[in-house]
Amino acid sequence: MLPGEAEVDDDPLRLRLDFHEESVILHDYAGGLTRPKLISALDVAHALARELDLTTGLLPPDTLWWARTSSGTRIAVWREPCVWTVRLRTSYDAPARRLRLPMPGLVFVCLPGRQAPYVFAALDRPRSPDDQLYHCPTYNVFDSARVCPGSHLFPSDPAKIPEAFFESFFSATGDTARNKSRSHPEDVGELWAELHGAKTYPTDDLVPQCRVCDAFRIGD
Numbered sequence: 001m002l003p004g005e006a007e008v009d010d011d012p013l014r015l016r017l018d019f020h021e022e023s024v025i026l027h028d029y030a031g032g033l034t035r036p037k038l039i040s041a042l043d044v045a046h047a048l049a050r051e052l053d054l055t056t057g058l059l060p061p062d063t064l065w066w067a068r069t070s071s072g073t074r075i076a077v078w079r080e081p082c083v084w085t086v087r088l089r090t091s092y093d094a095p096a097r098r099l100r101l102p103m104p105g106l107v108f109v110c111l112p113g114r115q116a117p118y119v120f121a122a123l124d125r126p127r128s129p130d131d132q133l134y135h136c137p138t139y140n141v142f143d144s145a146r147v148c149p150g151s152h153l154f155p156s157d158p159a160k161i162p163e164a165f166f167e168s169f170f171s172a173t174g175d176t177a178r179n180k181s182r183s184h185p186e187d188v189g190e191l192w193a194e195l196h197g198a199k200t201y202p203t204d205d206l207v208p209q210c211r212v213c214d215a216f217r218i219g220d
Helices: 041-049 158-167 188-195 212-216
Strands: 015-019 024-028 035-039 063-069 072-079 082-089 097-103 105-110 118-122 132-135 169-171 208-211
Touching: 035 041, 072 158, 082 158, 082 188, 097 188, 105 158, 132 212, 208 212
Parallel strands: 082 169
Antiparallel strands: 015 024, 024 035, 063 072, 072 105, 082 097, 105 118, 118 132, 132 208
C-alpha cells in the first residue's frame, strides 16, 4: 500500500519481495489472489541485471578474461614465455644482482586501484577453464599467487602490470622462496642460478597450483 502522503493515483500492488535472513519470498497479487513463492536471491539479481547495459570497454592486448566481483573487476593478462631481466636482492643492504632468466608463460590477474596482482605460470596460453595453472617460479609471490609488492607501486593499466612486476626488486628472503620448483623446493633461487643466461624454461619443473576456473573466482 502506498503511503498516504504520496500524491499519486491509486496504483494496485502486483508483486512484493520479502528478504529474510536465509530466504526470499515472492508474493504475486495478480488476479486478486496472493500466491507466495520461495525463490533464490540469485534469480532476483539475474532478473534485475537483464535491465543493465554492460560493456568492458577496450581491453588490453592478450586479455584472457574479464570478471566482475563484489570487490571490483578482474582482468587476466597473458604473457608468452620469454627471457626477462630481474633484479635480485639477497639482503636488505646488498646491491641488486641482475639476472637474465627464461620464464614460462604467465597469467597476471589484475585488480583495480593499483593493487598487487595475482600471477600464475602456464604451459600454454589457457584455452579452457580446466587448464592447469602453476606456481609462478619467482620470489615475491605468496602461496596464494598474490604478489607481495613491498614498496613497489603497480600501475593502474593492466597491460603494464607484467612488465612492472619484473621491474620491481625481488627479495631472496622470506617464505616466497619455497614450493616454486620441483628440483629446488626449498629455494627457487637455486634454480635461478642454474637458469641465468639460458634461453628456455624447463616447464617440467613447474609446481601445480590450481585450475583456470579457480583463478576465475579470485576476489569473490
